[in-house]
Amino acid sequence: MRPDILPLERSNQFCRENNLSVPILLSPMAGACPPALSIAVGKAGGMGACGVLLMEPEAIGEWMREFRSACRGPVMLNNWIPDPVPVPDPLREAAVRNFLERFGPKIPDGIEQKQPPDFAEQCEAMLNARPDVISSIMGLFKPGFVKRIKEAGVKWYATVTTVGEAVEAAAAGADVVIAQGMEAGGHRGAFDAENASERMVGLTSLVPGVVDAVDVPVVAAGGIADGRGVAASLALGASGVQIGTGFLRCPEAGIPTAWADAIGLARPEDTIGTRAFSGRYGRSLRTTYAEHANRPNSPNPSPYPIQRALTQSMRDDANRTGDIGRIQAWAGQSAGLAQAGSPAELIGDIWPEAQRILGC
């Protein structure tokens, strides 16, 4: 990081280079990022985002058409880098099934074999949709795809959770690194799934560590939901911020009311790290299910995507009935700061407050 440059000069430069009016990016949130949310963030001067993890290629194109029909602003498409294919473990899966059927309906036979959408086809669809940014999490894109992203004039933002991962990402050609602190809601983007819960680095240590280690701009993510968090992140050396949970109470996010309401009531200690929803470690509200599943005598979750398939019936039932005890209620540690207004109102509060704190 250039030591002589002030936080607001740095974020202004980032805004100019990325066609933004405010250095605020919506988090790509698979399953919780309808076009309406990105359109509203884009119209307020930030960057829209879509996590395509669960989407078939046609749906990715459709999402982008809907976004572009209403907003010319910058937008990011994001995908998970797949983990190695897990080895089935029938005994463990049976134990998980028994446990889950205490919380939800009967789990259909053979659901463990359900495959997620094809990663390579999703990547083609992301390129064809011509976003401004393609971002990665849980690892890095292969060099061939990175080359194609760049040839298409698209930027690659790589999510990292450690300084080591940031150095790898910059060496692989990332234009920007997104430093995801342990405060973050949703899945933790550790490159190695096994390490995700052990290497928990908070944003106050991660951002300066990453900024000092790489030459590309750094976007801070995790537990940022008001002007104080934005100002602190920029003061630590970030060029911009990514906010997820902080936008989930906006009506445009369209999440179940029980989840949105619980976010507003959560204190930092009311979230929990767990693999019990998907098999990949992530941060959710401390719900009845997550709390029980994390107990030492509960069965070890299966790896992603087997665990995700096994919990589908319970999650669907919970969403249908609005039962917060079983909803996959991802949330970051600053959930309680999330406001229920529109994205324009939120950004209209957050950014002036950050500028004021930074002395502008």
Ligand SMILES: Cc1cc2nc3c(=O)[nH]c(=O)nc-3n(C[C@H](O)[C@H](O)[C@H](O)COP(=O)(O)O)c2cc1C
């Ligand atoms: C509901 C939800 C879904 C998420 N899905 C994704 C995803 O698909 N891809 C991704 O890179 N990050 C995902 N994340 C993590 C965010 O990108 C980001 O790191 C996080 O929202 C920042 O923390 P915050 O929620 O405290 O603002 C998700 C987060 C949430 C809350």
